[in-house]
Amino acid sequence: PAPPDRIQLSVDPASPWMPSDEILEEFFFDDELTRQFFSDKERCEATGLAVLFPPAAPCTMITCSLADVNAADFAYSRWVAVSKENIYIVRRKRKADWRFDCCDINESRKTIPINNVQDIMINEPAAYAAWCCFVPNVLTSVAIE
Numbered sequence: 485p486a487p488p489d490r491i492q493l494s495v496d497p498a499s500p501w502m503p504s505d506e507i508l509e510e511f512f513f514d515d516e517l518t519r520q521f522f523s524d525k526e527r528c529e530a531t532g533l534a535v536l537f538p539p540a541a542p543c544t545m546i547t548c549s550l551a552d553v554n555a556a557d558f559a560y561s562r563w564v565a566v567s568k569e570n571i572y573i574v575r576r577k578r579k580a581d582w583r584f585d586c587c588d589i590n591e592s593r594k595t596i597p598i599n600n601v602q603d604i605m606i607n608e609p610a611a612y613a614a615w616c617c618f619v620p621n622v623l624t625s626v627a628i629e
Contacts (some may be wrong), residue, residue: 487519487556494553494579495561500593505572510565518559519552521613521622526551528614546582554580571596571628596628603629 487493501507530544530551557578565572573594581587609621 487515487560491519491553491556493560494557494583495576497560500563500574500576501565501572505565506567507565507572508567510563513559513562513564515559515562517622519555521619522555522558523551524619525613526555528619532615550581550583553583566598569598571598571601601628605629 486497499510501510527548530547534541534544557580561576561578563572563574563576573592573596575589575592577591578589579587580589605627607625607627609623611621613619613621
């Protein structure tokens with residue numbers, strides 16, 4: 485799924501898999517739910533900082549104005565897939581923070597051999613994510629050991 489038209493991504497939304505990866509199945513994230521969650525959380529935390537420390541207000545205004553596009557880049561830069569032998573996790577290079585080149589987040593690719601997986605932990609969402617107002621946790625997380 486594509487992001488809303490008003491958001492210009494810095495990441496390529498095309499699948500990163502090569503034929504040599506021999507992917508059996510790709511797993512999709514709810515990118516729009518992730519984008520909305522992290523955008524709301526960033527705005528909430530920046531607003532709280534501005535209220536508690538007013539001299540930070542100009543910086544927090546910039547942070548709030550970039551919250552949507554940064555959250556979209558974060559959400560739409562992730563891929564997970566499985567082959568016969570491996571689990572692949574890919575994060576594409578993306579813009580972050582104030583979107584300057586010095587703030588870019590590098591691409592990463594993790595390969596986990598399936599025979600090395602000992603445990604998979606799934607954490608369901610609960611409570612709230614932001615310290616200064618109510619942004620409910622809505623994202624499930626998975627940890628592979």
